[in-house]
Amino acid sequence: MNNGQSLKKQKNHASWRVFLKFYTKIKLPWHLYILTFLLTLAMTKLSLLLVPYTSRIYQGDIATSAFLSGFILWTLAHAGTQLIHTIVSGYSRIISVRNARSAVWFKILMLPSSVYDREQPHRLISRVTTDTENAVSAPMSVAGFISAIYGITVAYLEMNKIYPDLAKLILIVVPVALIIIVAIGKLQYRIQYLITNALAQMTSFFSERLTNIQYIKTANVENDEYRRGLEASGIKYKADVTAALLRMLQMPIGYVVKYAIMIIVFAGGAFYVRKGDMQTSGLVEFYSYSLILMPRFFEIVTQWQNIKISHGGTHKIAALMDMEEELAQGNLSLGNERAGDVRFENVSFQYAEDKEALKGVNFTIPSGKVTALIGENGSGKSTVLKLLERLYTPDDGVIRAGEHSINDIKLDEWREKIGYVSQQCQVIPGTIAENIAYGLKGSYTKEELIQASKLANAYDFIMKLSDGLDTLVNSDVKLSGGELQRLAIARAIMKDPEYLLLDEATSNLDWISRWEVMKGLDNMIQGRTLIMITHDMEMARKADHIVVLKNGRVENQGNYNEVLASSETFATFIRLQEAK
Template sequence: MTSSHTTTPLVRLLRYGHLFQRRIWLATLYSILNKLFDLAPPVLIGMAVDIVVNQQTSFLAQFGFPEVAAQLWILAALTFIVWGFESFWEYLLKLGWRNLAQDIQHTLRLDTYGHIQQLELTYFEERSTGGMMAILNDDINQLERFLDVGANDLIQLLTTVITVGGMFIYLTPSVAWMALLPMPFVIAGSYLFQKRIAPRYMAVREQVSILNSFLANNLGGIATIKSYTTEQYELQQIERESHVYQQKNQHAIALSAAFVPIIRMVIALGFSAILVAAGLMAANGTLNVGAYSILVFMTQRLLWPLTRLGETLDLFQRAMASTHRVLDLLQAKPAITDGSHALTAPVIGEIIFDNISFHYAQRASTLRHLSLTVPAGETIALVGATGSGKSTIVKLLLRFYEPQKGRILLDEHDIRDLHLHDLRKSIGLVSQDVYLFHGTVYENIAYGSFNADTEAIIAAAKAAEAHEFIMELPDGYQTIVGERGQKLSGGQRQRISIARAVLKDPPVLILDEATSAVDNETEAAIQRSLERITIGRTTIVIAHRLSTIRNAHHIYVLDKGEIVETGTHEALLLQNGIYANLWRVQTGEKIVYAN
């Protein structure tokens, strides 16, 4: 199989666009027919000259119309018919290519975004959001622009060369070579132009991604920028990257702008040669005056469109640079693949971590030979310093990452064998970093449970101690929360996140610092609701506030990726180890002075 690195972007795109093959052929046919009728007016002009000059011996007179007036009326009718068909085919080709461009753009964007969603978290951590946004939006739009205009231009140019070249060879084979002489130089120049311009446009597309990344980061961190009064610094950053983008575009423009003037001078030589050589033949009587008129006009029709070849190739290379980036993204292989087994039976919720070892790329080990069991329906807690591996355990359970060693079982099923949808549908995650989508409170609670009715959504909000503050919002459940929920406080966002998980009603619930952003009163209220929610449900709680996990069935204390203490709250206090020390610090029994 041909490697994607050696196959041209156009070939890769054509392979991808096989679903639109019939429509591509139809649009191509419309372009050819339109161009054929577009080439007819010069022939009609030549016939008009022939009628006026030769009158009763003209071409049309041979068909039984000796009168000049009759010939001219017939020619006028032919002209009307030709222009009518040209307009008809032009309407169809524009309709065909533009709708095709929109449909391919739509399908490619959906396929690319759908594929991105299947990629593992590591892929997103190693790339900027702005860069991927540039591919999904700007790069795919570049392809749409070429299909909208450039594809038709290339097809019609080829149609013109074949049709007019054949006509020249038929009418005046002795001088046809003069009109066709510029063609090899134009083709060779176009080939060299493409080779030199392609890397320049690829550099432009890459810089677009970098610039978009800066813009996305800055807009997302606008509060931090304002609080640290770094507006001018960030403006200078954007100015620098925008200037690089400007320079790379100018580097490409310098080459593309030179193409048309050079090609125009080559074309002028061919046009002048036909003008003189065929004119002398007409003057000597060896070439009909009408035929000479056709040749002059057709030479212009043949050669002049070549001056637009630079613009078309410019558009083509921009599109191919973008296509290369889009298709490379589409061919990125997910590191975490879907399992083959479905969870057909109801999930009981027993979870086993069996000798798990894991480390992030280019980092020291995060987990070392970790083994623990979460009995179905019980609540366990994970405690430890930042970086001890607590959240990593959760990410491995959700298969955001894969362990290098060991296995994780859910109801005796290795989670690598399960469908990702079934696995993650069985787990409800309330993260410390709450993400709310731009929309209403109602929509954010219902996210992932889109068929839930209003009563169920309100019940979930009440269970999360969120209903009361929601009713105090300007529009209640229909209040817009803003991007990332910025119109709400941290505690309000967290309670909506808990309500979302409650509505999902998963057999396994994960609470990753679920009360970290709330005050003591709200924490107590949420804690009461969580005690009700977790009854009969397998629950994993990650907490720094030990007061929130004192009733857990089992507590695991992690240190540098290993379990160093286990037991209930009371048992761990009696051990007088790390947990007991943390408890005393948090309850004020032991005061730790800063150095």
């Protein structure tokens, strides 16, 4: 075996390993699956019990009362079992899809941010919605697959009892059937893999475009986006056409096996009857069992196809569920203890192999002080905040809070110590109160909400809204950028963090809104460590400590006068702002 074949085989084994492992990570109703499996076997057994009765019907031997009562009993038993099977299997599928979605959604929330660099967040929508439906089909299909093998085996053994020589001829069909099943399975896996990826791409495309519909209109590119939408749909269309062609081929391929068995039964049976080696009644019963045998070949092909559809459709979420969660990092608990100064010690980080964001930086963020991060775009300022929030982990070096590496501290505890206000305030569907309290772990009172909104300088505009704190944030409620920023500050105040991170929190605001936001920030700064990214030199002037970054390195750090005297970058920012 050459290296290429060996690698392909290893990848195939790994694919199956991840696929099977996926089912250990979601809570499936195994008791219902077992019941479904037993009901499937029972249906097959009842079908076999009905064979002698159908054989007598073909021979016209139906006059006895024992025949009629037995036929009615087993027919009703089969119909009742089938009804129960349909209810149980349908209910177990509904539960499985719900539980799979819950597990995948939780996993997505717990993944580290680096995953979203590789996988666009919009593409993850289909992982939760569609992929989970494909994933839960496999256990049920396995039950049908085993039941079909059981039916074929028992039917063949009965045929072998009737006339072994004729039964042996049917074995000729088995290798052909196995080749067909394996070939269809491999092709179906590949097609479903393509369909899953195509659906993710299409969902991502339309989600992104609808989110930015106003920008599309103002740029006057509706026709261009329409054509791109057709291209995105076209990828899914091609995958769907290929899958449909395979489904259409499945029927004639199944008929090849079916008619091969029929030819063997009738041609071989006629030969043995003419020779006198076999009775006509035996041929009729032999044929009746073949009617059990033939649909089971169809069933095996169908169920194997469903298993491979599930295998291919589960490829992405199975790999996703196998990823390490970020909450597994850190086991040190600080409790209510203040963490203290933050120190970056020889910290390096890169998002990709050819994009180094920080290069061995060393600086201190003093506890209880205001630190300003200054630098050109791409200098590494935002990366500093992301590393502080532990959205990423340094490639080299260590970030300490007090004497502890922040990566040793329990992640949920560390993030509870951090409040974040960006230049783009994020709102959630709900009321003003729910937006201010978003992220709180414990209970809160209305008085606390009012106090936080007052400190954020947001109380007055909130009270002017139709329902005050109970006003729903939707398209009918138009909040300005400054009002949204003050909501974000109120949210941070409610959290009562030790460290407050500001990512150009006033950069997109007019002077009045900026002044209102600054009043809210001034109220919040007391007793906290504030780290802010800013291009506003007036805000930098108020900082206790300034760190200037350039091309991923620390150019200088110190108080305003010290940095102004020794940092060319900082001096340039001052001159440019004064020139305005």
